[in-house]
Amino acid sequence: MTGIVKNEKYYNYQNDPSNQIFTHFQGIYYAGNGVYEVPFDALTSSGKFDVGIAYIKRQDNGKFSDQALWQTFPATTAGTLTSNDSVAGAGSVGAITNGSLTTFASVSETQAYLSAAQYLR
DSSP states (O other): OOOOOOSOOOOOGGGOGGGOSEEEEOOOEEEETTEEEEEEEEEOTTSOEEEEEEEEEBOTTSOBOSSOEEEEOOOBTTBEEEEEEEEETTEEEEEEESSSEEEEEEEOOOHHHHHHHTTOO
């Protein structure tokens, strides 16, 4: 082991560093064909809080794409989404508040994002 980290990349929600307070990735999961699914939580400078999945492409040279695709989960009548903690294929799990903090599980349409992520540079 060398202890050396290579190919670091930093991302801002919606690829806009001027409109964010923070973007937090909860993990990174390989989806195939050089694409990674990354569950995220983000707070914009206007105070909007979003959760969802970012899609990042690993290039042939080992570096990650300059930008990500952002799939933001829509608001729900069941409560307020507070985090997206893990993703596997089209499934996500995280936390939701609806009087108390509880977990959610969801399935989202990811195929269009996975296909589009192939063109990230």
